[in-house]
Amino acid sequence: MxxxxxxxxxxxxxxxxxxxxxxxxxxxxxxxxxxxxxxxxxxxxxxxxxxxxxxxxxxxxxxxxxxxxxxxxxxxxxxxxxxxxxxxxxxxxxxxxxxxxxxxxxxxxxxxxxxxxxxxxxxxxxxxxxxxxxxxxxxxxxxxxxxxxDTYTSENPVEELSARARAYTPGDTDLSWTRITPWRSMLAAALDQVTCRVQAAEVEGEEFNPSCELLAMWLADRLGVPVKRSPSGGPGLTAVRLDTDCGPITLDRADGRLATLSIEGQPERAVALKRRDTAELLAEELRRLDPDDIYASALRFGVEKLNAPSAPSAPSASPVPAASAASPGEPAAVPVPREEAV
Known part of the structure; x- marks a missing residue:
């Protein structure tokens, strides 16, 4: 009516x-x-x-x-x-x-x-x-x-991220952050399966894509290791590589739908990692309305620190537990699950 x-x-x-x-x-x-x-x-x-x-x-x-x-x-x-x-x-x-x-x-x-x-x-x-x-x-x-x-819709997404960090107030969130939830969950689950120390990381994806920047900032902030940001032809995020003292861990998605998870000493696994539409992203954000402290921490880490020679160290012991990458109150293997841009 x-x-x-x-x-x-x-x-x-x-x-x-x-x-x-x-x-x-x-x-x-x-x-x-x-x-x-x-x-x-x-x-x-x-x-x-x-x-x-x-x-x-x-x-x-x-x-x-x-x-x-x-x-x-x-x-x-x-x-x-x-x-x-x-x-x-x-x-x-x-x-x-x-x-x-x-x-x-x-x-x-x-x-x-x-x-x-x-x-x-x-x-x-x-x-x-x-x-x-x-x-x-x-x-x-x-x-x-x-x-x-949604910083992805702005004219300069990377600069917009810096502005979001300066003006952050508990309760703020961004769909560029929501887009990387499946990636964060899968990487945390991969670290749960090994007893290794992460030494460095690399995030590969479209240039000027805020979701790629946020994922790199999250890894650097939570793991306390240098994170390299590498451009690719997309679509969106295409790969994440973690260098550990037990061998590399790679999550590679070239087609925007299906990814391959590779862990040293284990068979490769195909995992669903499709690009989600706006309705799915919005529904995810509405599931929890409390402040997202993990987003705030990653945002404040700063884009300018990503390609620095060294990143601020964070307390970590060997092995690196996946729970350190997860949000409070969530299962260790799935850290706060959060379109097309990723």
Whole structure:
């Protein structure tokens, strides 16, 4: 069911949501969080589709905020809020409200969104593109417990990572980090199978790919060894090599779908390591809304340290346990499992 509202208010939108739920026979609210998506008209369709697919796992009230560009003097002085309310089959497993803000009201988006948030439920804000440099200080970001960005969509992803590190606030995360969860899990599981000390590492992938940089930063931060960053033709991440005193450990994926895990003295293994779409990444991020300390630590390690002669040492004993690469509260072999870019 769709309800179109022109030149409306947040109060009228809330009433339309109640009216829509009653019309389809589901007056109860069974959603677990509010997902606020801040984007432009060009990317709105893809973002809404991904959020709708993710809501199958996390029933949500989705608020899509589109700030319309003022093209004429009349547009700049005319403030207006248009909304499209979707419930039932048109909104997946939750509710969707598309908000188009015109004129001065576009600068007060938080005032429009605040009355529409689900009471006593977490709030997540996602910027598919054009994220603010400091999401926690953004008026909409300040309403959320979790703030999701994507450095892969920025003009200079590597510089963007440095900006994210400087502005990091607990609750921040990035889909470039989410993309490397299967890689981190597989590498931690490989280290669980050997009793060796890692001496150096190499990450191979597309140049200027933030996920490749984050994986290299994570390895250097957690293992305390030099990590070399090598460019390749892609797609995304293509290989990780760990040099140990027992021989090399290699995770190689050339086609973006199937990888080969090679450990000295063991037969090669084929492992599924496909590139995931945005809906899968978003669903993963919504599974846990507490601060990601491992992401924060890797981010703050710094891109500039990757190709330095030596990396800061971290406490480690021989053998290096995989648990040192895992996040607190997760199984040792699978450290906090987190599109296409990887």
């Amino acid at each position: 769709k309800i179109d509202l022109t030149d409306t208010t947040s109060s009228k939108i809330n009433k339309a949501l109640v009216r829509g739920r009653r019309a389809i026979g589901t007056p109860a609210v069974g959603m677990v969080l509010t997902l606020v998506i801040v984007t432009d008209e060009e990317n709105a369709y893809d973002a809404l589709k991904a959020a709708g697919n993710a809501s199958r796992e996390h029933p949500s009230r989705i608020l899509l905020v589109i700030k319309r560009v003022s093209r004429t003097p009349r547009d700049r002085t005319s403030s207006r809020l248009d909304a499209e309310v979707r419930v039932g089959a048109d909104a997946g497993t939750g509710e969707t409200v598309v908000l188009r803000l015109y004129g001065e009201v576009a600068d007060q988006a938080q005032s429009v969104v605040l009355p529409l948030l689900l009471p006593d439920a977490p709030v997540v804000v996602w910027w598919p593109v054009n994220a603010p440099l400091n999401p926690a200080k953004d008026p909409l970001g300040s309403l959320a417990q979790r703030r999701i960005t």
